Amino acid sequence: MRRDSPMSVPTQPGGIEDGGASLFDEAPKAAAFERVPPQDLEAEQCVLGGMLLSKDAIGEVNETGIDSTAYYRPAHGAIHSAIMAMYGKGEPVDPITVADYLTKTGDLDRAGGAPYLHTLVQTVPTAANAVYYAGIVKERAQLRRLVEAGTRIAQLGYAADGEVSEIVNAAQAEMQSAVQLTAGAGQERVQWVDDMLEDYLVSMDAPPPTRLPLPYTDLQAMLPMEPGDLVVVAARPAIGKSVVLLDIARHVAIEHRMTALVSSMEMSRPQLMERIIAAEARVPLHRVKDRHYENDDRKRIHDAALRIGGAPMVVDDGPAATVVQLRSRLRWLQAQDRLPAVLIVDYLQIMKASGKRGQNRTGEVDEISRGLKELGAEFGVIVIAAAQLNREVEKREDKKPMMADLRESGSIEADANAVILLHRPDAYDKEHERAGEMDLIIGKNRQGPTGTVTVAFQGHYARARNLGTGF
Template identity: 85%
Template sequence: MSVPTQHDGIEDGGGSLFDEAPAQSFERLPPQDLNAEQCALGGMLLSKDAIGEVNETGINSSAYYRPAHGTIHDAIMDMYGKGEPVDPITVGAYLLKAGDIERIGGAAYLHTLVQTVPTAANAQYYAEIVVDRAKLRRLVEAGTKIVQMGYAAEGEVSDIVDAAQAEMQAATKLSAGAGLERVQWVDDMLEEYLVSMDAPPPSRLPLPYIDLEAILPMEPGDLVVVAARPAIGKSVVLLDIARHVAIKHRLTVLMSSMEMSRPQLMERLMAAEARVPLNRIKNRDYEGDDRQRIHEAAMRIGQAPLVVDDGPAASIVQLRSRLRWLQGQNKLPAVLCVDYLQIMKGSGKSGQNRTGEVDEVSRGLKELGGEFGVIIIAAAQLNREVEKREDKKPMMADLRESGSIEADANAVILLHRPDAYEKEHERAGEMDLIIGKNRQGPTGTVTVAFQGHYARARDMATGF
């Protein structure tokens, strides 16, 4: 069914753009209020104060049902931002120069908008109506997409469910634009700060390496990247953090591993926690008190709030679904460990290259941390340039395939083991955690003892 192009009580102004309202395959007209759209625009054309008030609602051109109204809105906001006078004549001249005057119905339609509005004082109220109708339209659009996905039945059912949940969540959280609800006067911020001066310091994530915890505070919403070449220790560090946080401190951890299966993860977890060599666990070649150590470790692990997801090539949509499910169980994790970033799937947008896909995943992880208030620790692969240099110590420039990883991360930890390249090196058994970026503190290097046979690392001072 085609969308009607003429509405009771509304004067079109004759522009062809009015006949191009967003096409939808609905049986009835999508939610909209053209009177409110006209009154919001008319108020802004009448009063400069009204423009600021309307802008506070977060409205933008995409909130308008009629594209012509969105075009007029953009013209008003552009002129307002430049400090130019805004009225029907100046806006008409702006649109004429831009080649849009006929598309919006001619200069006469701008005067019609002014005549339509009862008073400019209510422009913000009308804009809020426009924003609300836009949100409702997007809910309808999301519902339509979900119905189409269900009928198409393309791909795994679990993936379709995840995509449907993402569509609905995006629609329910959608704002018509960037409102000012988070703007705050600095004196109010200062008052809050002074009140908090004597409060306990914000909680930091407890880390398994004392010196690293002292230098690198990790707080909710942070994205921390642990980067290295293959077989240097990325998975070891992530698993050390997961064990320490979940087993010793009883904080929930979600471990998303695309590198290892659950049995492989459990073998490494058991080797590290029981201090039984990994090869003996893999080969079932136990010695001495190995079995007793394993049973004691199993008791500790079994009581820990550690959740493992070993699904192949997770996406941001899937991770969001996992977090939402845990949130619904009142078990939202303090930490999400991702192993590793470059294996994750992007949205698969047409024409997107690998760099664009990695950029998308990196930004998605950062947004996910902020959305749920979860610390995200993601492993990342460094490029081969490390191995081509005489000095194998990694640098920030070695982050593979994407500059966005460095930009998005709150902190980047680069791993280096001298004996990975020279077995008889004088520092054999040591691993450097090079803090290449730290938004909350200094950079520097922390050295730990690498115990690969136990699939773990330890503080140098703690020895065995």
């Protein structure tokens, strides 16, 4: 299949054919020297067909790094953009829903119409090879970029506009740009130590970097969180992992109006909203759930709703999220210029791994842990993930957790910048003298000291507070 306006390239120097006659003695008899840029329309169709067939294929294709600009046919690029936009919002993707989306955006005709979407699905027998086809599409896009760079370099040479040294520099820039695209670049991560030193000396008297605001004062002082950090909050079930994570999300989004993305595989969006209301309104959670209000509960909820309204918090309650899906959510927010300050994951061990053959559960958890760490570095966001501790905690007399209790993976401890272990004495002894207190044991901290921060645990409000702050 050829484009309507293929690219033309020069043939013999000086316009002379082998027979000695000028190419311009008469009109060209045929487009013998026209060439179509590198492309594979069938591979493009198979990629899109696979994405329309399988949600997993969407994530896997997205992981290859291709976007709408990688497609030779503009209609295919429009379809890819629609699929990724819907996938990023957690909406179902199939030929009917994509056609509806394209209709609303006014792009359906440009994408070839609704029947073409069904044709794409029929083109590919299975979604299993979508990544392979995506590799072909990516390679063709890279080759086209090289062709474009070569064409521009040829134009620079023929134009002879400026000093030769300037033309050479411009040509080198074109080729370097193409090479970076094909090689995956990554050179922006490399810097000479002299430049690093200069950056530091210049910043010595600047204000300190902005830290993530935390709801607990003593924790904020001991554990400065910076973009790219992976922080793990670990505990046995029903100790308070979700409470701490939601406290942080509320504090960041509601109190400080910074964007927070919450991926909850433990609770649905309505359940999370009930907890947010209970914590913000100081209305017992059971009354919020049962809709059994007393005294001034309704006024408290109304006042809380005014504070919550407009808070930049995004909640994803999809079951068994994958690192690929979280990356898609972040890219979706990044495209809207609303990249979160923090990504909160509840919880790590129920995330879904890539499903590589022969990989045991420990290997899967290691993969997830590394993936979360890479997400933080890639997008410059803080990742805070809950993790489950093993039963060894309950065999000890004091029930205090240790770093070695991290379940199913030693990689979690290695990957994390900080690990917070939660301990509540009254979870095991309701009459304990420290009932109502929760210890946040900082077992690892690359940014500062280790130690213990104690807060007041108000489980009936689904929240924890600084000690001594009262109601």
